[in-house]
Amino acid sequence: MLDELKANVRKTAVFTIGILVLVFCYLSYIQVVKSQALATNSLNKRAIQVAARIERGKIFDRNGQVLAFSERDSDGKYERHYPYGAMLAHVIGYSSTKYGITGIESSCNGDLAGMKNWGRYLGPIGNLWQPKTGNNVTLTIDATLEEIAYRALGNRRGAIVALNPKTGAVLAMVSKPGFNPENLERDWEQISSSPESKLLNRGVQGLYPPGSTLKVMIAESALAEKITDMKQTFTCEGAWKIGNDYELTEEHRHAHGKINLEEALAVSCNITFGKLTVDLGSKRLADSFSRYGFNRPVNMELEEVPVELPDFKHLSDGELAQTGIGQGGLLVTPLRMAMLAAAFANNGSIMKPYVVSKVTAPDGTIIEEFSGQEFLTPTSPALAKLVRQMMVAVVAEGTGSAAGIRGIKVAGKTGTAENPHGEPHAWFIGFAPADDAQIVVAVIIENAGAGGEEAAPVAGQIFAGALR
Amino acid sequence: MLKTYDELKLLVLAGLILLAGLGTVSLAAGSLDSMVFAIALALAVSYIVVHYILRWVGRSGDKLILPVAAVLTSIGLVVVFRLKPELFLMQALWVAFGLVAFILAAVAGRRVELWADYKYIWGAIGIILLLSAEIFGVEIGGNKNWLIIGPIHLQPAEFAKLFIVMFFAAYLSERRELLAHDTKKIGPLVVPHKRVMAPLLAIWGIAMIILVLEHDLGAALLFFGTALLMIYLASGRYSYLIWGGGLFLLGSVAVYVLYHHVRARIDSWLNPWADPSGASFQIVQSLFALGSGGVMGSGLGYGFPNLIPEVHTDFIFSAIGEELGLLGSGAVLLLYMILVYRVFKVALAAKTAFNILLAGGLAILLALQTVVIVGGVTKFMPLTGVALPLISYGGSSMVATFILLGLVFAVSEAGGSDA
Numbered sequence: 069m070l071d072e073l074k075a076n077v078r079k080t081a082v083f084t085i086g087i088l089v090l091v092f093c094y095l096s097y098i099q100v101v102k103s104q105a106l107a108t109n110s111l112n113k114r115a116i117q118v119a120a121r122i123e124r125g126k127i128f129d130r131n132g133q134v135l136a137f138s139e140r141d142s143d144g145k146y147e148r149h150y151p152y153g154a155m156l157a158h159v160i161g162y163s164s165t166k167y168g169i170t171g172i173e174s175s176c177n178g179d180l181a182g183m184k185n186w187g188r189y190l191g192p193i194g195n196l197w198q199p200k201t202g203n204n205v206t207l208t209i210d211a212t213l214e215e216i217a218y219r220a221l222g223n224r225r226g227a228i229v230a231l232n233p234k235t236g237a238v239l240a241m242v243s244k245p246g247f248n249p250e251n252l253e254r255d256w257e258q259i260s261s262s263p264e265s266k267l268l269n270r271g272v273q274g275l276y277p278p279g280s281t282l283k284v285m286i287a288e289s290a291l292a293e294k295i296t297d298m299k300q301t302f303t304c305e306g307a308w309k310i311g312n313d314y315e316l317t318e319e320h321r322h323a324h325g326k327i328n329l330e331e332a333l334a335v336s337c338n339i340t341f342g343k344l345t346v347d348l349g350s351k352r353l354a355d356s357f358s359r360y361g362f363n364r365p366v367n368m369e370l371e372e373v374p375v376e377l378p379d380f381k382h383l384s385d386g387e388l389a390q391t392g393i394g395q396g397g398l399l400v401t402p403l404r405m406a407m408l409a410a411a412f413a414n415n416g417s418i419m420k421p422y423v424v425s426k427v428t429a430p431d432g433t434i435i436e437e438f439s440g441q442e443f444l445t446p447t448s449p450a451l452a453k454l455v456r457q458m459m460v461a462v463v464a465e466g467t468g469s470a471a472g473i474r475g476i477k478v479a480g481k482t483g484t485a486e487n488p489h490g491e492p493h494a495w496f497i498g499f500a501p502a503d504d505a506q507i508v509v510a511v512i513i514e515n516a517g518a519g520g521e522e523a524a525p526v527a528g529q530i531f532a533g534a535l536r
Numbered sequence: 537m538l539k540t541y542d543e544l545k546l547l548v549l550a551g552l553i554l555l556a557g558l559g560t561v562s563l564a565a566g567s568l569d570s571m572v573f574a575i576a577l578a579l580a581v582s583y584i585v586v587h588y589i590l591r592w593v594g595r596s597g598d599k600l601i602l603p604v605a606a607v608l609t610s611i612g613l614v615v616v617f618r619l620k621p622e623l624f625l626m627q628a629l630w631v632a633f634g635l636v637a638f639i640l641a642a643v644a645g646r647r648v649e650l651w652a653d654y655k656y657i658w659g660a661i662g663i664i665l666l667l668s669a670e671i672f673g674v675e676i677g678g679n680k681n682w683l684i685i686g687p688i689h690l691q692p693a694e695f696a697k698l699f700i701v702m703f704f705a706a707y708l709s710e711r712r713e714l715l716a717h718d719t720k721k722i723g724p725l726v727v728p729h730k731r732v733m734a735p736l737l738a739i740w741g742i743a744m745i746i747l748v749l750e751h752d753l754g755a756a757l758l759f760f761g762t763a764l765l766m767i768y769l770a771s772g773r774y775s776y777l778i779w780g781g782g783l784f785l786l787g788s789v790a791v792y793v794l795y796h797h798v799r800a801r802i803d804s805w806l807n808p809w810a811d812p813s814g815a816s817f818q819i820v821q822s823l824f825a826l827g828s829g830g831v832m833g834s835g836l837g838y839g840f841p842n843l844i845p846e847v848h849t850d851f852i853f854s855a856i857g858e859e860l861g862l863l864g865s866g867a868v869l870l871l872y873m874i875l876v877y878r879v880f881k882v883a884l885a886a887k888t889a890f891n892i893l894l895a896g897g898l899a900i901l902l903a904l905q906t907v908v909i910v911g912g913v914t915k916f917m918p919l920t921g922v923a924l925p926l927i928s929y930g931g932s933s934m935v936a937t938f939i940l941l942g943l944v945f946a947v948s949e950a951g952g953s954d955a
Binding site for chain 1: 712765768769770771772812813820823824826827828829830831835839840843857861862865866869870872873876877880883884887888889892893896899900903904906907910911914915916
């Protein structure tokens, strides 16, 4: 009698424990197979909570000035502060739980958030080594110079990039109009929807025709390919008809007459450089752009956008001439023009631009340190010196005189770039002191007019500030 | 063969788990409270005291039930302390009451086979307890199953389950001949006699009342599931399961159509991602916790289980999954399996039909309760608020579960055999 009952008990036991086993399998499925997807689901607040639990690292300038720090608010939650406000907004970026992270806050997030910690591979045991504070990051930026550059640009739209040509260290990077990261969440609508692209870091993401600043590269290429030399005389009649359909002109068809290469650069003669570019031909012109690295990414942490080069295979002579004077389909970033000038400032070598110089633990021990690295060597020291001398003449007696400062030899080149958005963009690229350059700058002011009148004086203020 | 000495060793281990767990939580939080450790030490010692009392009262009861229960309560105390430190003292008190209740049940039930004679008293108490919540009950957290007497908040349903299992064990042990043989056939389906069908319909009615009036899908499922499986246990006939399952499904569909509250629960189970911040907030938060825990877990004190509402009661299993990972949640589930297995083992060793049905019924109750809540928080089945036995914060469930285990211990003693 009882045996029958016990048989039922056995079957029921198998059935109920079987259900528990099924639940166990489903639990394993959730915690193993679905684990990653659930942990990283955007509605799961844990990632934000983890980040909020540790104090995000500080960001310093090269002299130890605090550029970004975190502080507990009245609720005990960490809040990010940016003492320099809009001045460094594009370089440092922002760290917002709502709108994400950009700039250095993004490229150094692993260090700043304290996530670059070997303990995290140990599961719960790793908590023993979990830091309370993220690592600090020191930038190559000079906050004082940044402020000078920021003020020099005034209320105009544009960008300034200043590098140390010997190392590639970015000393200043200004982009206007900007935004104040302190009020990012409050003003997000207004910042993000502005037609002036306030979030765009024009120094590395603004694409502009380089105008006549490109002529330094054409001059170097023409000399390197022995198409011309320093003695050859060119004749400028104010206009030059190329083929049947295109005419290259000087401003107001003003004829420069008989001039050599140095004089042509100093007065920024379009006809001379148009002719040199046509003589170079599209193949050698394309080679020049790649020699100077225009088509090669340089440093991920800078978040730069690629330069737009013309389709060299299908260029007519007229289009070639236009490209040679920095017009046509060519669009570059201010950073790339600063790097071009840096090649002549640094005896023919371009150093890789970088912004982060050092990562330190909260207790001060250095975790990583960065120094100058060569990017490319597009030209020889001798040719670099020749171009440098010509660029000195541009500032000493040519279009760039407004960039000159008392007692220091400045080298540079102006540009006035025609564009479809209105008045031409004012450009200046250059460096100082010319024979032992400490700083190279690229200045662009959107729709401001002549480079020599608008951009060159801004560069002069920066040289004066940096070499004071 | 487990020796008495093994029970003692395992209980010492349960005490060490409690102390080590509290130490880990304290270290992670950065503060040590000597009060907490004094209480924990007292509980660890009382596990051992219970062991000696049991062995003094009788010598042959099951030697795994108390240690497994002690490990589960220790894990529960640690997790409650982690989630709501202010509730630790109360939970420790409930565990102490539970241990006393365990001894009382174990001692009182030494001649448990005689209780079969009072089956209608048990049945009546069960119904009264259930209805008392209905009549005098207060709604807390969406479920109207609380009884408030002065400072004490009781969930009478937790105790009602035990009495109803006792009633069924007695009722079915008397009528199991009838159940198994007095049947008619309509086509392939066996139709039970109306004398058998009547209690089946009655229990179905009660389950539906609970569902409709108290909004308690979990309790309804537990009552009905336990009753149905016990009828199978007594009769060995699958047709009862088919009839009962059909009835329950029919009732559930009707309730689903008629009652918004039940419909919302089912819908958020079928597709929690349709409204993850509203109707499905709880289940989605629970899944986030389990997923974030992964295999290893975040470590005690390093997760964010407090993002889940009601985490210390209904969702405590998700908190274990988050901070201790699958290693922890899986271990807890395995402990329940061992416990359920042991209780069935006691049923198999029992010597009277009533004792077999009682232990078997209690095993089913324990298993189903675990399935309903663990299955609920993992989205294995629709979520219903039921306590995780011995772990969830709360006195009624804690004491009731210890009484359940005490009765099983008594049956194992009366069974006289050992595994």
